[in-house]
Amino acid sequence: MATTTALAPRRRSGSNIALRRNRLTGIALTAPAMIAIAITVLFPLLWTVSLSFQSFDLAVDAPPASFVGFDNYARVLASPGFLKALVQTLGYVIATLVLELVVAMPIALLLNRATRGSRVLRLIIAIPIMIAPIVASLAFKFLFSNGYGFVNAALSFVGIDPPSWFASVWLARGTVLVTNMWLALPFVILVLLAGLSNVPGELNEAAKTDGANAWQRFTHITLPLLKPAILIVLVIRIADAFRVFDSVYVLTGGGPANSTDVMSSYLYRLMFSSTDFSGSSAATVLFVIVVGVCAGAIFFLLRDRTHKA
């Protein structure tokens, strides 16, 4: 017993040194990335938060900035333009996330089968990822154009009266949705494909043997195992969706009647047209809070509940 007690302290100090060395190594290896994130993300964010509590003018020889508490926030929250842009952004985000998953899932399931041509199809599907959003938006603007757009020409060819895509509120919203889906679907499909490759084939085989139909196998086996991939898609796409700007700016300019105005275009106007730097700082912080809450909600809803017991 004395020997065991005498041995124990020597093992504990050796493991402490190893632990400390591992911790220091970890810190040293992650420090450059943390410093870069602090400079490029944390500092601008905190700086914007501080600006949002001040009233200032960036004119030459302007009076010094003054602390105004929550005045900027009150002004922005009372602005009908901000609330309209926020509601429209939320509507767009929900619509685009749902539609992307609904459209991408069957395509990913199809591509997951080892059929002939699936490799070539995967390459073709990935092409939009290489196109800059502004270029795609310009292309879609011409595609949907009344006078010389391919979409209306095709509709006329099959005998359908072509609509004015940018003249109607819901059609204009549709063009923004379609343009962004074209850009985003490849990413969603590829992530789902990666997730599907981790679903063991034996589970499906066993379920099939037990008499489960395709829908049952999808909902009880494939979908639960795809949760991590869906979570990745939702978290990354929610940030992208909230940031939508290029397609709105190019396709509709926020119109008609501000019906496609989103947070990014609202902020752009507040900053560069109205040169309201204080207001745009407050609006930016509110925007970040909204995005954070939505992302947090997704993490919460899709959290792993298996270890709770």
Next chain:
Amino acid sequence: MERRKSGRARRWITPLAVVAATALGLAGCAPSSGGSGGGSSADISGQTITVGVETGSPWQAFYTKVAPEFTKATGVKVKFLPVPHESMQQQFLSDAVSGSGAYDVFTVDQTWMPQFASKGYLADLDSILPNSERSDFVGKTLDTATYDSKLYSVPFMVHNLVLYYRTDLFKAAGITAPPKTWDEYRADAKQLTDQAAGVYGTIIPGAQDVEVSTRLESYIQQAGGDIVDAKGAPTLDSEAAKKALTMMTAIQNDDKSSPSGLHDLTDIQGQFLAGKVAMAFVWPYLYGMAQDPRQSKVVGNVDVALNPGDPDQVATTFSWSFGVNSASKHSAAAKKWVSWSTSSDILKQLSLSQSVPVPRSSAADAVAKEGTLNDGQKHAFSIFNESVSKSATMPMTPAFPQYQTAMSVAVSSVMSGTQTIDAALSEAQKAAESAHDSAK
């Protein structure tokens, strides 16, 4: 369990405290705009100035070509940084706010010139244009570069919308002259519309776009009104504005003399050059494009005329000018460029090479006497100059970009059928009043 919970809590407290302390510390830091520039009027030879220009514009092409003459005369090298039209205000504003002086000279669009001048981002140029030079500028063209009685830029082009029309279609329809009144314009547009052939009498703007707002402002002035009153307060819900929107909706929706959809400048000039529209209101630069077979399907069948009015045959004038960044470190050299690039001889060359009207009467006279111009070009230039001399410019207020936004929303609301004319103008008036109050 309790030890694990308190350990988790401790892990959050420290980083949160650091973040909160940093934020509070930053709250005490005030932002400031860029400082003032430098550069005395001592020898400027050997310096290099950077001029921000609109990408793909006629003036980018022209000034890039003639800049070596400036270098030869002054020893100052000129570097051009092209910026897309839509990004110019944003890029120049970012540079001005930062005070970096990356641009010494801005190509200034009049619509945001008062905004820049009011914030001190443009240098005062009164000293570079003596009275003897000012009298050479046509009519009120220097008003387009003046804010609060000081000159902040010097225009190299002052223009407004003119009526482009298809001479062949007019002849075929038996219409002997372009319309002078709104009633004639509406009647001619109806007569010239042949939907089966895919040709419309005219094309009415409707997109939510600041370019569209310049058209509404022109229509309001044609109806005898303006977007501000004598004291400079906005009057977007005036009878003239209602008249203008009523005319637009009548042609678009009742007569169907305009293609369906909400049109912007790209649509308007594109459809005219493609031969799908008989009359369109566009800027003078379109004349050269209309005569170029690589860009136009209507070469030889285009002429220009004054805008029809009800009662005034006018359109709002706007200018493009050169202004000096107040944060420029080569302000003397930059001012020399502004003075040289807007001199009579250079403007004459600009007008001839790019078919654009210029604001100096000596240059315009020299162009008119130029033996290389054909009759069509001479007529076009005379219309451009007459149209500018009859017309008024935009209100020189820092709130003008917000007035443009309010007008463009009103136009798109009405043309899309989302709001009535009264409701749209009432909303636009409220937005403009708020902008006006903020700008005081």
